[in-house]
Amino acid sequence: MPAAASCCLHRAATEHAAAGQLQTLAAAWQQHPDRRRSQQQPRRQQRQWRRRRRLAATATAALPSVPPAADSAAEESLYRAPPSEPVAEFGYSKNFGAKYELGDKIGKGAHSTVHLATDRESGERVAVKVMPKQAAPSGFLDPHFVRRVRNEVDICTHLSGSLNVCYFYGAYESDAAVYLVLELLVGGPLWDRAFRGTCSERAAARLVREVLRTVAQCHARHILMRDIKPHNFMFAGPEEDSPLKAVDFGISVFLRPGQYVTQRAGTRIVMAPEVVRCRYSFPADLWSVGILAYLLLTGRLPYPFWERLYVQKKPVTADEMHREIRSAELDFRSPPWDTLSDDARDLVQSLLQRDEAKRPTAEQALQHRWLQDAAPGCSYEEVPLSDSIVQRLQRFGTYGRLKQIALMVVANCIPPDSTVVADLRGLFLELDPADRGRVPYTRLQAELEDGRYTLSPAEAQQLLSRLDMNGDGEISFATWVASLMDWSKLHNDSAEWDALVERAFHALDVDGCGRLSPGDLVSAICGDGGCEAPDDLDAVLREAGVLDAQGGIGLEQFRALLGGELQDRLDLFDTRLGAVRETEAGGAHGSSMQGAD
Numbered sequence: 001m002p003a004a005a006s007c008c009l010h011r012a013a014t015e016h017a018a019a020g021q022l023q024t025l026a027a028a029w030q031q032h033p034d035r036r037r038s039q040q041q042p043r044r045q046q047r048q049w050r051r052r053r054r055l056a057a058t059a060t061a062a063l064p065s066v067p068p069a070a071d072s073a074a075e076e077s078l079y080r081a082p083p084s085e086p087v088a089e090f091g092y093s094k095n096f097g098a099k100y101e102l103g104d105k106i107g108k109g110a111h112s113t114v115h116l117a118t119d120r121e122s123g124e125r126v127a128v129k130v131m132p133k134q135a136a137p138s139g140f141l142d143p144h145f146v147r148r149v150r151n152e153v154d155i156c157t158h159l160s161g162s163l164n165v166c167y168f169y170g171a172y173e174s175d176a177a178v179y180l181v182l183e184l185l186v187g188g189p190l191w192d193r194a195f196r197g198t199c200s201e202r203a204a205a206r207l208v209r210e211v212l213r214t215v216a217q218c219h220a221r222h223i224l225m226r227d228i229k230p231h232n233f234m235f236a237g238p239e240e241d242s243p244l245k246a247v248d249f250g251i252s253v254f255l256r257p258g259q260y261v262t263q264r265a266g267t268r269i270v271m272a273p274e275v276v277r278c279r280y281s282f283p284a285d286l287w288s289v290g291i292l293a294y295l296l297l298t299g300r301l302p303y304p305f306w307e308r309l310y311v312q313k314k315p316v317t318a319d320e321m322h323r324e325i326r327s328a329e330l331d332f333r334s335p336p337w338d339t340l341s342d343d344a345r346d347l348v349q350s351l352l353q354r355d356e357a358k359r360p361t362a363e364q365a366l367q368h369r370w371l372q373d374a375a376p377g378c379s380y381e382e383v384p385l386s387d388s389i390v391q392r393l394q395r396f397g398t399y400g401r402l403k404q405i406a407l408m409v410v411a412n413c414i415p416p417d418s419t420v421v422a423d424l425r426g427l428f429l430e431l432d433p434a435d436r437g438r439v440p441y442t443r444l445q446a447e448l449e450d451g452r453y454t455l456s457p458a459e460a461q462q463l464l465s466r467l468d469m470n471g472d473g474e475i476s477f478a479t480w481v482a483s484l485m486d487w488s489k490l491h492n493d494s495a496e497w498d499a500l501v502e503r504a505f506h507a508l509d510v511d512g513c514g515r516l517s518p519g520d521l522v523s524a525i526c527g528d529g530g531c532e533a534p535d536d537l538d539a540v541l542r543e544a545g546v547l548d549a550q551g552g553i554g555l556e557q558f559r560a561l562l563g564g565e566l567q568d569r570l571d572l573f574d575t576r577l578g579a580v581r582e583t584e585a586g587g588a589h590g591s592s593m594q595g596a597d
């Protein structure tokens, strides 16, 4: 048998086998509201429908992702990390064993196992993704493995400022493995919850909105997720309204606008037609959201192969799946579409348009009518400054590190009495009544944790983690401005913006040579003592893109670095305003951060 055909059959067999594993999900379908609705259908149809739903629940959840070919030049051209000299190690901290006690295995993926772990000092529990090191015949680390790990670490670091993404505490290594330390999510994957009997159309809309938010944030940072499936979104906790967070950016890539990927990768059941055709870009993620929304609403896939594979239990080859993904009619006629709203159908159909140019962007999809019936605090209108602190901190947190530092330097160049920072100064003075120009980190943390916002202590810490740059436990007014400012307004007033950027550039250009030399960058990023972990610095330099011939950054490049991504809409991020906010009109609350709008 030709190798390609045997590979296809092998994949189909693996998917088929994996499909049988999640029996417990089927039981959950018994509680599903759509099951009750379907009881009004004729008995035979009902039986058939129940069986389909049960099978869908067991079958679709466990399908493995198709990794991109490990050594493909096309795939590797997408990674920011340049092909490196052979390396024996990454330069990550070796203290994993001293800091954490590794516990039970809680998950397994294609390239890793995920374990529980406990911080030996604080007792905090985390999840740890353990990736065994892969060596090349030379004895050094396999260069593809090195670039893949760096790519995942870069993306996790970048997105960690968002509360829609599993927080990334940092990377460690030993001789045998790389350890990615992550926030522990205990609420289970999206799929389990959706089938526990609570996924009404309204609940589905909330979940789709959360997923779309994550996608919009990724796309705003030029990240193509590539593996949007129900197992890659997990609930933080067991509560019904627990936040949903994205995990696993193992095959995500940074993509420039206009750039296309030519490697097929991802999970077949959510793959867009253009992914099957091997030429795709950001709209491919929106197709996957469409499939995910379809699954949440109906418990099955829109393709005919779904019936053959999971109901008739016949093998379906990858080629057959690909053919149907490319051209089969999508099923919007069978139940429960007859009972679902026109708005739900309209959004799902718009996401599942085969012509990717017609699909809405994630930002546009978030404006769809079906998603507007939001829970309190999820409005898509701009909210007042004091209500949008959590959104603003997330927006800043998802900028790259070099950009954050550069914005702080720009903020330092704005006089504190300038009108452009008047609102921010008013709010800061409420926290700093003695006008010291600094606020203890713990003061701000207490504000975030006092009940006004629905944040866990770990999430509050996550939001503030990027603000205490020099580790002195205090936050300066410049840092406050850098992280909360609506930079796009200043950016659009180009004369003032240009002058500020130039002043910031000269402030960083310590030796006055007209460019930011590697030395200038090291002291900006790691302070005068230099960088402890070499990969930290490299990661920041990768974010800057192409360095000049001497490994530095010129003024124009600095301008471009600062200018991009500043137009983010604040409503891509959750306000996380809690119930207290709702009762504030009754005057029950005494937080500092509620005035000054």
Ligand SMILES: Nc1ncnc2c1ncn2[C@@H]1O[C@H](COP(=O)(O)OP(=O)(O)OP(=O)(O)O)[C@@H](O)[C@H]1O
Pocket (backbone or CB within 6 Å): 064, 065, 106, 107, 108, 109, 110, 111, 112, 113, 114, 127, 129, 166, 182, 183, 184, 185, 186, 231, 234, 247, 248, 249, 250
């Ligand atoms: N932060 C977390 N908290 C709790 N469980 C987690 C967490 N991250 C991952 N898991 C569990 O571990 C499993 C595997 O993780 P992950 O998907 O990141 O690995 P992977 O090797 O990238 O997988 P694949 O590429 O096959 O999708 C997940 O399906 C989930 O059950």
